[in-house]
Amino acid sequence: xxxxxxxxxxxxxxxxxxxxxxxxxxxxxxxxxxxxxxxxxxxxxxxxxxxxxxxxxxxxxxxxxxxxxxxxxxxxxxxxxxxxxxxxxxxxxxxxxxxxxxxxxxxxxxxxxxxxxxxxxxxxxxxxxxxx
Amino acid sequence: xxxxxxxxxxxxxxxxxxxxxxxxxxxxxxxxxxxxxxxxxxxxxxxxxxxxxxxxxxxxxxxxxxxxxxxxxxxxxxxxxxxxxxxxxxxxxxxxxxxxxxxxxxxxxxxxxxxxxxxxxxxxxxxxxxxxxxxxxxxxxxxxxxxxxxxxxxxxxxxxxxxxxxxxxxxxxxxxxxxxxxxxxxxxxxxxxxxxxxxxxxxxxxxxxxxxxxxxxxxxxxxxxxxxxxxxxxxxxxxxxxxxxxxxxxxxxxxxxxxxxxxxxxxxxxxxxxxxxxxxxxxxxxxxxxxxxxxxxxxxxxxxxxxxxxxxxxxxxxxxxxxxxxxxxxxxxxxxxxxxxxxxxxxxxxxxxxxxxxxxxxxxxxxxxxxxxxxxxxxxxxxxxxxxxxxxx
Amino acid sequence: xxxxxxxxxxxxxxxxxxxxxxxxxxxxxxxxxxxxxxxxxxxxxxxxxxxxxxxxxxxxxxxxxxxxxxxxxxxxxxxxxxxxxxxxxxxxxxxxxxxxxxxxxxxxxxxxxxxxxxxxxxxxxxxxxxxxxxxxxxxxxxxxxxxxxxxxxxxxxxxxxxxxxxxxxxxxxxxxxxxxxxxxxxxxxxxxxxxxxxxxxxxxxxxxxxxxxxxxxxxxxxxxxxxxxxxxxxxxxxxxxxxxxxxxxxxxxxxxxxxxxxxxxxxxxxxxxxxxxxxxxxxxxxxxxxxxxxxxxxxxxxxxxxxxxxxxxxxxxxxxxxxxxxxxxxxxxxxxxxxxxxxxxxxxxxxxxxxxxxxxxxxxxxxxxxxxxxxx
Numbered sequence: 058x059x060x061x062x063x064x065x066x067x068x069x070x071x072x073x074x075x076x077x078x079x080x081x082x083x084x085x086x087x088x089x090x091x092x093x094x095x096x097x098x099x100x101x102x103x104x105x106x107x108x109x110x111x112x113x114x115x116x117x118x119x120x121x122x123x124x125x126x127x128x129x130x131x132x133x134x135x136x137x138x139x140x141x142x143x144x145x146x147x148x149x150x151x152x153x154x155x156x157x158x159x160x161x162x163x164x165x166x167x168x169x170x171x172x173x174x175x176x177x178x179x180x181x182x183x184x185x186x187x188x189x
Numbered sequence: 190x191x192x193x194x195x196x197x198x199x200x201x202x203x204x205x206x207x208x209x210x211x212x213x214x215x216x217x218x219x220x221x222x223x224x225x226x227x228x229x230x231x232x233x234x235x236x237x238x239x240x241x242x243x244x245x246x247x248x249x250x251x252x253x254x255x256x257x258x259x260x261x262x263x264x265x266x267x268x269x270x271x272x273x274x275x276x277x278x279x280x281x282x283x284x285x286x287x288x289x290x291x292x293x294x295x296x297x298x299x300x301x302x303x304x305x306x307x308x309x310x311x312x313x314x315x316x317x318x319x320x321x322x323x324x325x326x327x328x329x330x331x332x333x334x335x336x337x338x339x340x341x342x343x344x345x346x347x348x349x350x351x352x353x354x355x356x357x358x359x360x361x362x363x364x365x366x367x368x369x370x371x372x373x374x375x376x377x378x379x380x381x382x383x384x385x386x387x388x389x390x391x392x393x394x395x396x397x398x399x400x401x402x403x404x405x406x407x408x409x410x411x412x413x414x415x416x417x418x419x420x421x422x423x424x425x426x427x428x429x430x431x432x433x434x435x436x437x438x439x440x441x442x443x444x445x446x447x448x449x450x451x452x453x454x455x456x457x458x459x460x461x462x463x464x465x466x467x468x469x470x471x472x473x474x475x476x477x478x479x480x481x482x483x484x485x486x487x488x489x490x491x492x493x494x495x496x497x498x499x500x501x502x503x504x505x506x507x508x509x510x511x512x513x514x515x516x517x518x519x520x521x522x523x524x525x526x527x528x529x530x531x532x533x534x535x536x537x538x539x540x541x542x543x544x545x546x547x548x549x550x551x552x553x554x555x556x557x558x559x560x561x562x563x564x565x566x567x568x569x570x571x572x573x574x575x576x577x578x579x580x581x582x
Numbered sequence: 583x584x585x586x587x588x589x590x591x592x593x594x595x596x597x598x599x600x601x602x603x604x605x606x607x608x609x610x611x612x613x614x615x616x617x618x619x620x621x622x623x624x625x626x627x628x629x630x631x632x633x634x635x636x637x638x639x640x641x642x643x644x645x646x647x648x649x650x651x652x653x654x655x656x657x658x659x660x661x662x663x664x665x666x667x668x669x670x671x672x673x674x675x676x677x678x679x680x681x682x683x684x685x686x687x688x689x690x691x692x693x694x695x696x697x698x699x700x701x702x703x704x705x706x707x708x709x710x711x712x713x714x715x716x717x718x719x720x721x722x723x724x725x726x727x728x729x730x731x732x733x734x735x736x737x738x739x740x741x742x743x744x745x746x747x748x749x750x751x752x753x754x755x756x757x758x759x760x761x762x763x764x765x766x767x768x769x770x771x772x773x774x775x776x777x778x779x780x781x782x783x784x785x786x787x788x789x790x791x792x793x794x795x796x797x798x799x800x801x802x803x804x805x806x807x808x809x810x811x812x813x814x815x816x817x818x819x820x821x822x823x824x825x826x827x828x829x830x831x832x833x834x835x836x837x838x839x840x841x842x843x844x845x846x847x848x849x850x851x852x853x854x855x856x857x858x859x860x861x862x863x864x865x866x867x868x869x870x871x872x873x874x875x876x877x878x879x880x881x882x883x884x885x886x887x888x889x890x891x892x893x894x895x896x897x898x899x900x901x902x903x904x905x906x907x908x909x910x911x912x913x914x915x916x917x918x919x920x921x922x923x924x925x926x927x928x929x930x931x932x933x934x935x936x937x938x939x940x941x942x943x944x945x946x947x948x949x950x951x952x953x954x955x956x957x958x
Contacts, residue, residue, distance in 0.1 A: 066509075067509050068505075068506055068509070070506070078503070078506065078507075079507075081574060084573070084574050098576065105500070105537075105538070106500070107575070107576050107577055108576070109576040125574055125575060125576035126574055126575070126576065127499075127500055127574070127575035127576060127577050127578075128500050128503065129500060129502040129503055129506075130502065130503050130506045132500075132503075133503060133574060
């Protein structure tokens with residue numbers, strides 16, 4: 058069969074979501090016991106999506122990061138974006154980030170609002186642990 | 190020039206390309222100097238169009254062992270299923286108003302039955318066994334004195350599971366219950382001989398069998414006669430059962446496709462089943478995958494697999510180079526997981542994280558191998574991204 | 583060369599339309615409901631065609647529901663609008679197409695009161711009678727075609743719309759014959775539902791559309807699959823839909839030029855008929871489609887004249903194709919109050935954009951010979 062016209066993103070995801078989903082930069086986890094690492098986890102209803110973000114802090118800023126995600130492409134993209142964005146940020150900057158910022162950065166649609174919340178929750182969870 | 194990614198088409202159960210020989214049969218009716226007239230017109234151009242329609246009717250009948258006069262043209266299997274079920278219920282003078290069907294039927298059968306429920310018709314939706322089979326005994330048990338019709342598909346469109354229509358049909362005939370079978374996925378895939386199998390109504394589709402979209406048929410048994418109330422009025426075409434100008438080119442195409450299918454059935458089925466089994470052998474190297482539906486009772490062209498540990502939408506999105514159907518739709522948060530797989534007892538997650546591979550005449554061993562490699566790579570990758578995997582494995 | 587004068591029965595496919603369809607007949611295309619690339623290419627093509635068809639009819643793309651043709655559109659409109667309603671009353675014009683007439687009559691079995699809207703000898707609605715009829719009892723839906731398939735008579739749908747809406751009811755207008763021959767403006771037409779067909783405007787058979795105004799609730803005729811916002815189940819007939827779109831766009835672009843050509847041919851034909859003793863044109867003085875002439879020839883029964891013309895290579899019709907060969911006089915002419923014997927004599931000539939003056943002249947010459955043969 059001949060080929061139909063193809064484009065890079067056949068499913069209508071935003072360009073940012075599509076790129077981060079496919080490349081998933083910073084996917085993974087630090088070796089257990091790595092110094093200065095704080096992890097935050099969030100999951101949505103019935104665990105259809107789970108996001109785990111790991112931040113390594115040094116001198117009050119994020120020196121390195123990793124994420125893992127189980128969920129739709131937007132969830133995976135949110136994890137990848139958070140991990141990349143947090144690099145070099147201060148804790149105060151991390152605290153100021155909300156779901157709306159994630160949505161604006163990744164340009165996902167209304168029906169994916171929960172993916173932004175998942176990102177916000179995972180980050181908050183990490184920051185709570187940091188406080189403790 | 191950026192490299193254009195190859196797309197491997199393994200979605201023949203959704204639709205098939207039109208065979209070049211089928212197109213050739215259609216073209217005379219699409220050309221301004223050709224046989225374009227209305228098949229109902231009372232002049233020579235009209236008679237020629239009528240003759241083509243009748244020749245196609247005989248070709249369609251032949252594939253399923255029917256008489257030409259038992260084939261009613263429709264716009265496709267959806268219309269055939271609607272006409273069979275609503276037509277039988279509305280025509281019936283017996284006052285019986287109960288239907289037995291299964292939860293795994295095609296959406297249009299389920300939706301039609303749900304609509305009839307709102308009109309006071311009782312419907313029993315049977316739950317198949319975990320392997321997808323609805324046993325004849327299960328159907329007989331569900332019959333009530335009020336049952337007018339049983340509607341069961343020959344081959345399931347998602348799982349490929351083949352029901353034992355040949356054994357069930359005579360049992361229903363003995364009991365005076367009408368039997369409708371949706372054979373959209375079965376025709377041309379397995380032998381059907383309605384002279385031996387006493388089905389009363391049988392739905393057929395052209396575009397699942399290398400024919401054009403927009404053409405279908407309903408077999409309506411003459412002896413004993415199955416009676417239907419028309420669902421489309423106006424002009425009394427098709428013995429009053431289905432009005433509307435006949436789309437000559439599409440029917441000629443359906444006829445050619447069915448004749449071709451009759452000639453190729455055995456060879457096609459063996460070749461496609463061989464490739465399907467090859468695909469399964471390759472994919473089985475992955476741990477924690479589950480084949481959906483009974484492999485011992487599966488049509489030759491379908492392979493449906495659920496993948497543990499990956500999320501359905503991401504699985505689908507990770508495979509843009511593969512045209513397959515998925516238990517989950519992309520870019521829709523509201524999509525329900527496959528109701529067919531749910532009815533087989535799969536969890537929401539497994540029903541979602543499923544792929545239906547359906548093979549056809551154009552499928553090659555190289556495509557199968559490439560598809561298997563792509564799927565395995567992406568499943569492993571998605572599993573590696575998952576925090577659940579990291580914790581639990 | 584055979585002469586084809588039966589364009590109201592069906593038209594040949596325009597070569598430019600076939601060209602537009604070709605990639606979808608042969609090439610890689612999918613089921614528009616599939617989410618993969620093949621499916622999306624099909625979906626895009628279906629949506630582009632929706633905009634083309636909407637543009638021809640002065641409608642919004644979102645108002646277009648694909649069907650398998652004009653018959654299904656009329657069935658969907660009448661049955662869909664009444665299925666969920668408490669039975670009241672349905673009205674349809676006395677000269678409607680069988681798909682409207684029989685759909686409406688099928689409702690009688692479900693307890694609906696079904697009545698015809700009377701027309702005069704010119705085929706036009708008897709307005710005072712219609713107004714009185716509307717005032718008599720509650721109404722759910724009325725059907726009045728934009729232009730008649732046999733006589734070509736053009737109705738004042740907007741006037742009917744105002745009256746029907748005043749009665750709190752819906753109006754269906756079957757515009758299958760009007761589309762592509764006269765301008766259509768669904769938005770201002772007064773109709774809430776409008777039926778269209780591709781194969782009457784040089785598009786493919788097997789595809790049509792129902793235009794549905796926002797807020798009009800219909801119960802589907804074909805359940806299942808959720809296509810067309812749940813209004814019409816079934817895999818879209820992609821190639822035919824693309825063809826309908828292309829045909830609609832050409833019809834819109836060429837509407838005036840085609841109408842001008844057709845009207846010139848029709849006038850030539852009518853002048854010839856006027857000179858032919860014993861020939862009488864039906865609804866002669868009413869506004870009619872530029873391509874349609876229905877007439878009788880004294881001494882000839884319609885079916886016999888049809889066959890005689892057919893033997894000489896001229897394809898016409900004695901009425902609608904649907905009722906051909908059934909030995910029944912046209913219900914359209916009976917509805918206009920013509921006597922049965924006159925109705926039996928009807929012949930319909932429906933011209934097409936590619937017919938020529940020479941073909942009209944040849945037809946008139948043959949008709950003259952046949953008249954003499956009958957007189958002899």
